[in-house]
Amino acid sequence: MALDLSMPILVVDDYQTMVRIIRNLLKQLGFEEVDDASDGTAALARMKGRKYGLVISDWNMEPMTGYELLRHVRADESLRTTPFIMVTAESKTENVIAAKKAGVNNYIVKPFNAATLKSKIEAVCGS
Amino acid sequence: MAQAQRPSSANIRDFESATVVSELIQIAEYITHMRDEIAALRANEMTRDRIPMAHEELGSVLAATAGATNRIMAAAESILSLPDGAEHRPVLEEHIGTIFEACAFQDITGQRISKVVDALQSFEQRLDRFIGAVRARDAAISDPVERARRERASELMLNGPQAEEIATTQDDIDALFA
Numbered sequence: 001m002a003l004d005l006s007m008p009i010l011v012v013d014d015y016q017t018m019v020r021i022i023r024n025l026l027k028q029l030g031f032e033e034v035d036d037a038s039d040g041t042a043a044l045a046r047m048k049g050r051k052y053g054l055v056i057s058d059w060n061m062e063p064m065t066g067y068e069l070l071r072h073v074r075a076d077e078s079l080r081t082t083p084f085i086m087v088t089a090e091s092k093t094e095n096v097i098a099a100k101k102a103g104v105n106n107y108i109v110k111p112f113n114a115a116t117l118k119s120k121i122e123a124v125c126g127s
Numbered sequence: 128m129a130q131a132q133r134p135s136s137a138n139i140r141d142f143e144s145a146t147v148v149s150e151l152i153q154i155a156e157y158i159t160h161m162r163d164e165i166a167a168l169r170a171n172e173m174t175r176d177r178i179p180m181a182h183e184e185l186g187s188v189l190a191a192t193a194g195a196t197n198r199i200m201a202a203a204e205s206i207l208s209l210p211d212g213a214e215h216r217p218v219l220e221e222h223i224g225t226i227f228e229a230c231a232f233q234d235i236t237g238q239r240i241s242k243v244v245d246a247l248q249s250f251e252q253r254l255d256r257f258i259g260a261v262r263a264r265d266a267a268i269s270d271p272v273e274r275a276r277r278e279r280a281s282e283l284m285l286n287g288p289q290a291e292e293i294a295t296t297q298d299d300i301d302a303l304f305a
Contacts, residue, residue: 017193017196017197017200020200021200024200024203024204024207028207059284059285060285060287065283065285067283067284068283089287089288090284090285090286090287090288091288091289091294091295092284092286092289092294092295093295093299094284094286095284095286096295096300096303097303098284100303100304106304107300107303107304108297108300109294109295109296109297109300110288112297116297123304
């Protein structure tokens with residue numbers, strides 16, 4: 001599937017090592033425009049200032065979780081179509097179902113590998 | 128006849144006194160037993176030595192894993208940015224050596240975690256004995272901060288990582304999104 005490698009991606013995680021891991025994986029996949037935010041509030045602020053082609057977000061963050069961020073994004077007229085992938089250690093089925101109901105496009109459980117990340121990005125953003 | 132069968136007020140006082148004394152003895156024995164059980168809990172030792180030790184060891188584990196992760200990632204990033212060509216092999220080997228060295232953290236952190244696990248097992252045994260001795264029941268959570276934390280965690284499904292055997296697998300998740 002053809003991916004638009006020039007699209008800006010927002011990585012949202014409060015754990016800087018995970019941000020660094022995802023940044024490097026995205027770089028290996030060919031994405032160069034990668035921003036990051038440390039929680040949902042910071043992510044929303046960034047999304048107000050730039051249109052992202054994809055948001056990759058953790059779930060468990062303070063003060064605003066990834067789940068709350070997802071609900072805010074889907075409730076906001078200007079942001080609601082932004083593709084959103086949850087990358088999280090929250091592996092209970094209830095979490096996955098709640099995220100799906102809230103409008104997440106795909107869901108990756110940590111730990112994950114580059115192939116999984118690539119296949120989910122292709123599934124969500126591939127044309 | 129009827130007067131002889133009726134207990135005198137002196138007899139009643141004696142009986143009541145004996146009952147009160149007996150109950151006081153039981154209460155005193157219970158208090159002594161509780162004091163022994165509280166002493167066996169060695170709560171001062173826990174709060175003074177063991178819990179600070181566990182905090183310190185886990186803090187060191189966090190620092191060591193973060194340090195090792197950063198060294199490994201920095202080395203990997205340097206390898207990725209190396210240009211093509213055999214002349215870069217010595218630099219590549221140097222970075223690989225750094226990765227091997229950084230992985231040594233696992234030995235030390237394993238020993239630190241073992242100390243914390245030992246302390247937790249000791250707490251568990253002492254608390255089990257104490258709970259059995261006092262037949263303790265859990266009261267409702269009265270701390271408003273803790274109650275709010277639990278309510279938020281429940282509302283936002285902050286369950287954290289699950290044990291491998293009960294966690295939903297990526298394949299199961301993929302099936303939900305198929």
